[in-house]
Amino acid sequence: MGKTIAEKIFDSHLRDQPSPDNMILSLDVVMCHEITTPIAIMDLMEKGMDKVFDADRIKAVIDHVTPAKDTKTATQGKIMREWARRHKIKDFFDVGENGVCHALFPEKGFVRPGYTVIMGDSHTCTHGAFGAFAAGVGTTDLEVGIYKGVCSFRAPETMKINIVGELQPSVTAKDVILNIIKRISVNGATDRIIEFTGPVVESFNMSSRMTLCNMAVEAGATCGICLPDRVTAEYLWPFIRNDYATIDDAVNEYRQYHSDPDAEYVESLEIDVTTLVPQVTYGYKPDLVKDINEMVGTPVDQIYIGSCTNGRIEDLRNAASILKGKKLANSVRGIVTPATPLIYRQALEEGLIAIFMDAGFCVLNPTCGACLGMSSGVLAEGESCASTTNRNFNGRMGKGGMVHLMSPYSAAATALNGKITDPRDFL
Amino acid sequence: MKEFGGPAVFLDRNDINTDEIIPAKYLTEISKTALKPHLLEDLLLDGKPFDNQSDRMKQAKVVITRANFGCGSSREHAVWAFEVNDINVIIAESFARIFRQNMFNCGIVAIELAEDKLNRLFELGEEVTISVNLETCELQAKDSQGGKSFTLPFELNSFDRDLVAAGGWLAYADAKY
Numbered sequence: 001m002g003k004t005i006a007e008k009i010f011d012s013h014l015r016d017q018p019s020p021d022n023m024i025l026s027l028d029v030v031m032c033h034e035i036t037t038p039i040a041i042m043d044l045m046e047k048g049m050d051k052v053f054d055a056d057r058i059k060a061v062i063d064h065v066t067p068a069k070d071t072k073t074a075t076q077g078k079i080m081r082e083w084a085r086r087h088k089i090k091d092f093f094d095v096g097e098n099g100v101c102h103a104l105f106p107e108k109g110f111v112r113p114g115y116t117v118i119m120g121d122s123h124t125c126t127h128g129a130f131g132a133f134a135a136g137v138g139t140t141d142l143e144v145g146i147y148k149g150v151c152s153f154r155a156p157e158t159m160k161i162n163i164v165g166e167l168q169p170s171v172t173a174k175d176v177i178l179n180i181i182k183r184i185s186v187n188g189a190t191d192r193i194i195e196f197t198g199p200v201v202e203s204f205n206m207s208s209r210m211t212l213c214n215m216a217v218e219a220g221a222t223c224g225i226c227l228p229d230r231v232t233a234e235y236l237w238p239f240i241r242n243d244y245a246t247i248d249d250a251v252n253e254y255r256q257y258h259s260d261p262d263a264e265y266v267e268s269l270e271i272d273v274t275t276l277v278p279q280v281t282y283g284y285k286p287d288l289v290k291d292i293n294e295m296v297g298t299p300v301d302q303i304y305i306g307s308c309t310n311g312r313i314e315d316l317r318n319a320a321s322i323l324k325g326k327k328l329a330n331s332v333r334g335i336v337t338p339a340t341p342l343i344y345r346q347a348l349e350e351g352l353i354a355i356f357m358d359a360g361f362c363v364l365n366p367t368c369g370a371c372l373g374m375s376s377g378v379l380a381e382g383e384s385c386a387s388t389t390n391r392n393f394n395g396r397m398g399k400g401g402m403v404h405l406m407s408p409y410s411a412a413a414t415a416l417n418g419k420i421t422d423p424r425d426f427l
Numbered sequence: 428m429k430e431f432g433g434p435a436v437f438l439d440r441n442d443i444n445t446d447e448i449i450p451a452k453y454l455t456e457i458s459k460t461a462l463k464p465h466l467l468e469d470l471l472l473d474g475k476p477f478d479n480q481s482d483r484m485k486q487a488k489v490v491i492t493r494a495n496f497g498c499g500s501s502r503e504h505a506v507w508a509f510e511v512n513d514i515n516v517i518i519a520e521s522f523a524r525i526f527r528q529n530m531f532n533c534g535i536v537a538i539e540l541a542e543d544k545l546n547r548l549f550e551l552g553e554e555v556t557i558s559v560n561l562e563t564c565e566l567q568a569k570d571s572q573g574g575k576s577f578t579l580p581f582e583l584n585s586f587d588r589d590l591v592a593a594g595g596w597l598a599y600a601d602a603k604y
Contacts, residue, residue: 015604019586024604035454036502042457049601065455072455079457122501122525138503138529144600152528152586152596186442187495191524220498222524284471285442372500374451393446393499395469 002260006156028115032060036120038079040143053149099340099366102126102308109239113228129209131228163200165274173208174407178279182289190220218286228254302385303415306337310388322412329418334361337369432558433488444499466508497526532596
């Protein structure tokens, strides 16, 4: 019987199987940030286990609140910094070099097809875009990952979502994944891996694939995963050029991670996106999604463009294409956060930052920013935000606030009118 | 092995997420005990704020809830917030993967029951006491007067049981890998 990509990765990394349903995998990369890692570090220190399994396989960043906003966040940073120095973790990114983990780490080439990756962050599934098995875990799993280089997972069950058709202009990967979550619900892929396939996924660049995989967890999935192909190899080429004579060689090798034609899936769905229109959420769960025309006119107080979902250069270009030469409405405030220093610099060089500033946006340094209500951009009670982020839970961006998830195109169009606006009006 | 069970509190809603269990603003804490007063601080039940300081909540050792409990963020703080409030069992129709794994990793028991069995617990009224036997994989539910009482079987993966017996994943992994 054939195998899915996830089964192939599990097979090649299996360290132990303590019960038929539980697989202990060896890890290729353990990623860390300052919110969930310091407690793991302190616990290991208290227990006399202050070691790392492989300093080269640990990647760490301060990204949620940076520069520190108070003594507590400064302490979190200090613990990370001292730990990285103590263990000679060379891939540690601090103020000036830091950015949102799931944008920064791919940009550094840390994830390859076939890898196993964990991080104490639920959106680690983003890295599945590279054909890796990448999963969010809690602090205890992270702690064991740092210390022993292993993690426990249930045997993989894969759900295949085949995406076909042709996207209309200004309809993006964000609209596709919001629509998928609407169809299958926030519990539709719990304990499953979603394999995204089909011509639409193949036509997506890595940025769009990352957006797609980033929100797989919002349907409960352990990981979203795309089959590694030429697009993957071309993105990774600066980092793998010493390993392969040509890009073709890399593409050929990556084929070993493609699911077999007779692989078994627990469920298969086909989604035709030809008639898909921009999507937007309206409640406190990411599966409460409507076509944007049903929400047009809903007033908002804040616009947020950024995050591990949609803070990459392509996202800023999309938003800027609508904002160029225009001003955001008087009734709203706009915040944009390039996800990494490289993206910030690119946005400066391309004139995008000028477009945002001319439109009246505040430009933040690369952080998780407003996304989870613990840094800049918190909402007051009763306020709402048109946001390119991934979660609209009650209280997410501040107690009593409402977050409407949407694409950068839609957020930019909404900024101009101060109320939810269909970006196709600006085509 | 320690005793699991005690007075239960009901959270009658699907999809209760980790932001509702412990808001992100408390994730700057580096001690678990600092989380104690903030458990379920932002939870809405029937659209109304949940009283997380009620006497019942203060006595509770067990939480009984619906489907997809603990969805959202990977923050183990959400499980620690239960732990520091002495809650050692959560019973639900289903759990989000990371939350369930965090529970067993911390030595707290996650019990999944089919909807019809779960409904029987909800029908017992507000004052229910649960005792859990991890050896026989059975739980006993009693109402406040002890008038109604019944036993329900549940399934527990042998590895998850081993983690609880070992006191969590770190101790288990340290001994074995």
